[in-house]
Structures are given as structure tokens and as C-alpha cells.
Amino acid sequence: MKKKALALLFAASLLAGTLAGCGKSDGSAAPAQPAAEEGAKEEAGAVVADNSEAYNIEMQIVTWGGNPDEIDQVEAAINAIIEPEINATVTLIPIAAWDLANETSRALAAGEKLDLACVFTFGQAMDSISNYTSKNMFRPLNDLYAAYGSDIDAALGERINLGYIEDTLYAVPCVFNYGxxxxxxxxxxxxxxxxxxxxxxxxxxxxxxxxxxxxxxxxxxxxxxxxxxxxxxxxxxxxxxxxxxxxxxxxxxxxxxxxxxxxxxxxxxxxxxxxxxxxxxxxxxxxxxxxxxxxxxxxxxxxxxxxxxxxxxxxxxxxxxxxxxxxxxxxxxxxxxxxxxxxASTTYASEALWAIPNTCENPERVMQFLNILYQDRDLENDVDSLLSDGLAGVSYEVVEQLDGSKAIVKAGTGTWSQWVPNDLYGNSLTVPKFQxxxxxxxxxxxxxxxxxxxxxxxxxxxxxxxxxxxxxxxxxxxxxxxxxxxxxxxxxxxxxxxxxxxxxxxxxxxxxxxxxxxxxxxxxxxxxxx
Amino acid sequence: MPKRKIRWKNYIPFYIMALPGIIYMICNNYMPMFGIVLAFKKLDVTKGILGSPWAGFKNFEFLFKTKATIGIIRNTVLYNLLFLLLGTALAVALAILLNEVKSKNMGKLYQSLILIPYLMSWVIASYLVYAFLAQDIGIVNNSILKPLGKEAVSWYSEKKYWPYILTFAYMWKNMGYMMIIYYSSIVGLSADYFEAASLDGATKWQQIRMITLPLIKGTIITMVILNLGRIVTSDFSLFYQIPKNNGALYSVTQTLDVYVYNALMKNSDFAMSSAASVFQSIVGFIFVLITNAIVRKYNEESALF
CATH class of the missing domain: 3.40.190.10 (Periplasmic binding protein-like II)
Structure with missing residues (x-):
């Protein structure tokens, strides 16, 4: 076991050596237009005007061990919403909950591209931001949050404090039950x-x-x-x-x-x-x-x-x-x-936190994407509902439509609800609930x-x-x-x-x-x- | 001078033959040695391994932090020694017995049957053990002890049984594989020796003692030295899966690898894990050197180097 670990480490180190440099220079070379604008919703439009290629956001999805059948459909549905708005697409990377902490550490130590990492604490300190910050894996988010996080801030209020270590914001918690x-x-x-x-x-x-x-x-x-x-x-x-x-x-x-x-x-x-x-x-x-x-x-x-x-x-x-x-x-x-x-305690209120790793090349876009997750939208345009419950008509059938993204639903033909926990993304309190x-x-x-x-x-x-x-x-x-x-x-x-x-x-x-x-x-x- | 050149050239085909193996060795065994550096670093992924600041021996401290460490190292070393001695004796005995099976088909059958457990994962083996030892539904408690009128034993919380259970499990699983190496060297022995011996009226036991064992002595010594290199490296799955990582049994089941796993699994500290690996490798290396020196003193031909 140890030998294998060493081999992996070596491969990791080679990559880390080469990519550590890249990460930084890429960061500064990334399109800087959005930085100038203010107010998250307005500048979303401004990015569209920029003709550069859509940025692909690689995002972890927590599962209970299996991959949902309709993952490509959900990805496409999300892209259809966000590409016109912020000129970005997502790639969903399903990872089992119990592998997540190790997998994130390994990927980041190896310098792999990852744009949105999930720190899945499960309301019982199963993982912690400090596991990653002690190895300098996460990017400080204070400035990005101030620039693009207005909807997150509205949804979270006080609870944004859960993502801080001392004065630095390293991760954005999902809206979950207070306690x-x-x-x-x-x-x-x-x-x-x-x-x-x-x-x-x-x-x-x-x-x-x-x-x-x-x-x-x-x-x-x-x-x-x-x-x-x-x-x-x-x-x-x-x-x-x-x-x-x-x-x-x-x-x-x-x-x-x-x-x-x-x-x-x-x-x-x-x-x-x-x-x-x-x-x-x-x-x-x-x-x-x-x-x-x-x-x-x-x-x-x-x-x-x-x-x-x-x-x-x-x-x-x-x-x-x-x-x-x-x-x-x-x-x-x-x-x-x-x-x-x-x-309510820190442990109970933080079900999952989302962090932007140092290997991300365009953190501005990723923060804009995060911001969209916390917006209250109609069900068909609500990205956090897509991530939480999957696609309407496939993953579930709507039984009763309430206002915004709220709805009472029943199981569909897909397997999203079977494998993906539905309280980790954006505002988890307003996503559809099952009968x-x-x-x-x-x-x-x-x-x-x-x-x-x-x-x-x-x-x-x-x-x-x-x-x-x-x-x-x-x-x-x-x-x-x-x-x-x-x-x-x-x-x-x-x-x-x-x-x-x-x-x-x-x-x-x-x-x-x-x-x-x-x-x-x-x-x-x-x-x-x- | 010219003579030497010719000799060197004669070996070229052998080197070519060995090339894939050498490349494999370099990739798999030498390149990862770079990771040793990590054991002395405080890892910062943005700076890479070489750029991270040095940490001295800090990463090694956790290995010696608890009083339990002595027990952990004792477990690791003693289990390995026991497995090595008992395993070698049993494997050689089994190889000799198998060699005496005259029917070719039956020999093959026995060999396969003995080897099958080796191909099984420890996770599966752990459930087999559990099926026997579970307290309320286990075979031993329900079908053996109960009919005998004995009280059920809480196997997974009684320490005293576990050295035997672990040794049994290890032998059951690895015997076939260890045996094969000795079996193949016995099969390779010339039949002339044995024919000559039986003509002179040697009994089977005498043949084994005087011919078979001396002839495979070299193989045995090589295997023992190689295994001593892993004296502080335990079979993680055996010690983790079979006792089901039960805290009550730690004092007799916890080995270095299990300790490292329990201590570092929750925070994936790569630097400390490599420190543990480095420690194991260095102790193993020292053991190999010492054993080899001893062997060389008594029997130079059998020494590895």
C-alpha cells in the first residue's frame, strides 16, 4: 500500500511542480474584464459581450456511491442556462461522499484542474476547510465574494462566517437548516x-x-x-x-x-x-x-x-x-x-461548503456561477434545483408547483434522487421536495x-x-x-x-x-x- | 583490455533481455524515491514539493507520540517474524509433501486448492472470518460451542484469541503462494540424487533431510532475507480488515500501517504518510544488511551480496 502511495506521490509531485507555476500565471492571464463591473446581475450581461471561449467549470458532485444515469442531461440543462449568462459551462464530476476528502486532496496535490471543490462536512465535521488550507490548496475568496457574491450574501446572511478561517474567506457554505x-x-x-x-x-x-x-x-x-x-x-x-x-x-x-x-x-x-x-x-x-x-x-x-x-x-x-x-x-x-x-452550531449549520482551489484558472467565472446557485429563480431556470434534484420530467415529476423553485415532486424514471443528496447546492431550502x-x-x-x-x-x-x-x-x-x-x-x-x-x-x-x-x-x- | 571488452559484449543480449525489468524497476522503485523528500517538508501545494519549506523531523514525531508506539512496533515485528518462520517451515513442508504426490492430476488439483485463498481479497476473507466468529449469528458460537454446552464467546472483544486467529488467517491465505516457490525448486532437483539414495537404501525421511533440504537451502535463505526487508511493513488489509478495526483488539492487532491509516485518514497528510514510509524502508533496509552480513559470515554462497 505504501509503495503505491509513494508512486502516486511522485507522479503528483511531477505534476505539482509543473502546474504550480502555471496556476499562478494563468490566474493573472485570465480574462480580467469582469473585475471592473459591479453588482452581480448586471455584469453577467457584460461577460456575454466578451467573445472569448466559454470557460469550463469542473465541479464536484457528491454521491452516495453511484452515478446518476441522467448526469449528461442535467449538465446540458445547466449549460443551457449559464452559458448565455456568464459565458461558462460546467462539467460535473461525481465522487462518492466517503472518497471525497481524499480525492480532493489528491487531485489538488497533483495540480489537477478543479474549479469548484466540495468540503462535505455532513453536519458532523466529517471534513473541514482547515484540512485543505493547511496545505494552501484553496484560494482566498474575500475580494471575489465582495465583487460577485451579492446574491450569496443575501441568501446566507450571518452564515457566510462558516467559511472563514480567521479573516480569510475560503469557502461558501450552502444554505441549509440553521441547526x-x-x-x-x-x-x-x-x-x-x-x-x-x-x-x-x-x-x-x-x-x-x-x-x-x-x-x-x-x-x-x-x-x-x-x-x-x-x-x-x-x-x-x-x-x-x-x-x-x-x-x-x-x-x-x-x-x-x-x-x-x-x-x-x-x-x-x-x-x-x-x-x-x-x-x-x-x-x-x-x-x-x-x-x-x-x-x-x-x-x-x-x-x-x-x-x-x-x-x-x-x-x-x-x-x-x-x-x-x-x-x-x-x-x-x-x-x-x-x-x-x-x-445551531458551526458543525450543524455547515452541511457542505464550496471552495475554489488554487488550480482554478478563472475564479471570477466560478464565483459568478456560485452566485447563480443562490438566486431565487423559477424552477426551470434554477441551477441549484437542477443540481439538487435533477431534471424535471426525468429525475422527478412535479406534483404541485409552488412559487419560485419550490415544488412538491414524485420520483421520475431517472436515478438522480437515489444517488445525489439534495441539500448541498446553493439555497437547499428552496429546491423541490419529494412526496x-x-x-x-x-x-x-x-x-x-x-x-x-x-x-x-x-x-x-x-x-x-x-x-x-x-x-x-x-x-x-x-x-x-x-x-x-x-x-x-x-x-x-x-x-x-x-x-x-x-x-x-x-x-x-x-x-x-x-x-x-x-x-x-x-x-x-x-x-x-x- | 581487449579481452574485457569481449566479455562485456557477450553480456549484451542478457542486458537487453533484462531491459524491460530494469525500466520497470526504475519507474516503479527508483523514481518514487523522490517522495522521500516530502517526508522532510511542510507541504504547500502552490509551491510544489521542492518549493515547500523544510520541516526537519517534525513529520516523524507522530509515529513516536503515543506510548502505544512500542506496542505497535512490537506487534509489527513479532507478527512478521512469526509469519516468516512458521510460514517458511510450513511452506517447505507442504512443497515436499506435494512433490511426493505421484498422480499428476491430483498434484495439480491440490496445488490449485491450496492456492485459491491467495487469490481472494482480505475483505472477502474478513467476512468469512466474521461468518465464523460473529457473536449472535456466528457458526462457531451457534453450531459448535452451543451444542457442546459451552458459553458463547465474544470473539471480537477478546484480545487473547487474536494472535492465533490472525496467524491462522495469514497462513490460510498465503501458504499456497509461498509454497509454489519452494515447490518449483524441488521439482527442479535432479532425480538422479534420489534414485542413487534409494538404491543405497535411504528412507524417505533421510532423503528429505540429506538431499532435498540442503539443495533448496539457498532458495530458503534468499526468501528469508527478502522478507526481512519488510519486517516493519505489515499486511495492512490483514490487520485492518480481519479484526474489523475493532478498538478493543488494538493492543494485539494494531500494526504500524494500521496506526498510520487511523491517524492520517481523516486529514490526508501526505508529508506524515511519507515519513511513515521512509521510517519503514530504513528499518527494513537495516534488517536486510544485518541478516545478509550474518549469512555471509556463516555461508558466503547463500548471501545475497
Missing amino acids: NGTSFTARKDYLDQMGIAPEEGKQYTMEDLTPIFEAYKQEFGAGHYALSLYGTATDGFHQFYEIDALGGQESNGILMNAGLDGQNTVVDLFETDEYMEYCKQMREWYQAGYINPDVTTVSDDVTSQMKSGNYLGTIGSSQPGGSIGLANNLGVELVEFPLVEAY PNEASIYDEIEAFNQKIVDDGRITKAFGYVFNPENVSTQAAAVASVATQYRSIVGYGTVDPEEVMPEFIQALKDAGIDDIIAENQKQLDAWYAAH
């Missing part, structure tokens, strides 16, 4: 059989779930597990407690209670009492047989596990219309037991986001992203230790009282205290600047 709550999502048919239903308006705690699990075990017996978990991932602590992961990995330090109580101290998650409580509860559930004894070994995802019919439910984020995807997939009705009330969502979904989303703002459930460090560059050695060592212990203490397969001291010591040896101190220092500086 997230969590819930235990369970099969209604099984619950009905046991005569259980969620109490109206109640926020459940871990203890409150125990009797439900107990009842399920009694009713269905051995081989049935109340809680379906994807145990090869990190643990589910953040599903039960409010935390602010500060835009990075939880092992690099968090604010407990998400800093909603005004607390500004960055702490080591694994040393907190809350984490211990969580682990003890998981242990209790594990021993009582509510969790599959092979939880850390089963590599089926939650959907496949639930499909087997041997599970009552799972724990995940809760948003308007959030469980409809899973329900459609399972073909059963689901109900939610709310756990954590929705709140059984109803027209009211758009209002529900708006109310959901408004409630977070009204209730003041926005973390104080909203927009802050930790940059682990200065402590990268420690961060690598800590990441390895955390991977080792989290899945076993976090899913109850071992006794936390026994293993936790060992875990905490291993983290200290790996240098977690340096990371926490660095994180605190950066956060204090960030507070001072905001």
Missing part, C-alpha cells in the same frame, strides 16, 4: 403493537428510553435489538447531549452544553462527567441486550439494519421532513421521540430555523472553526487513540469504569492537552475579534 435537533426514530408498527407513543411536547432523556427498549425486548425477544447503531463510526454522544464541536473533530475539544449557557471553556470531551454517564448508560443497554452484541463489528449501515426488521429504531438528527427518506426506504411509518431540542412531504414543508423549515433564532439557541462560537495546523502531530496521534477507544466505550461493549482511565491517559500521552490549549487560544482570539 439540528436529535430524536429516537422508531417504527410505528412495532410501537403500536406495544402500545407506546411519544408524549406530546416531551424531550426524552436516555433514561426515558430505557422502558421503551425494555418493552420491545419483552415483546419481540432474542435476536431483536431496540437500537440500531452504526458502530464502526464514532460514538453517538452528540445525539444525547448538546455540544459544540467547534467546527472540527470532537476529540480536538468541545464546548459542553454547546456553549449555550455562556460557558467558553474548551474541554476534553472524554474527561467530562457527561461522557462517563453516557458510556455507563450505553453499557447498561448493551448488557440488557438492547444493542446488538456485534455492534462494533457490523458494517451494515442503519438503513440496512432496519430493513432486516430486527430493530425498533435508531438515533439521529431531527429536522422537518428528516425521517421521510428512511421511511420511504423501509416502507414503514416512523415516529420520533425528541431527544435534544434543535440548536410524502406536503406543500407545508417549506413553512415548517422556515419555522424550524426561525425558532432556533428566536429561542437564542445559537452557540456563541457560531462560525468559529478550529485550525489544528500548529498541533498537527498531536492531532494525528489523538485521532488514532480516539478511534481505538470511542467505539468500544461509546457503544457499551466494555465497562467504561475500567477502560476510561486508560483511555484518558492514552489521550494525554498523545498530547490532547496541547490541542485543547491551542483550541482555547484560537477561540479566545476569535471572540476578541467578533
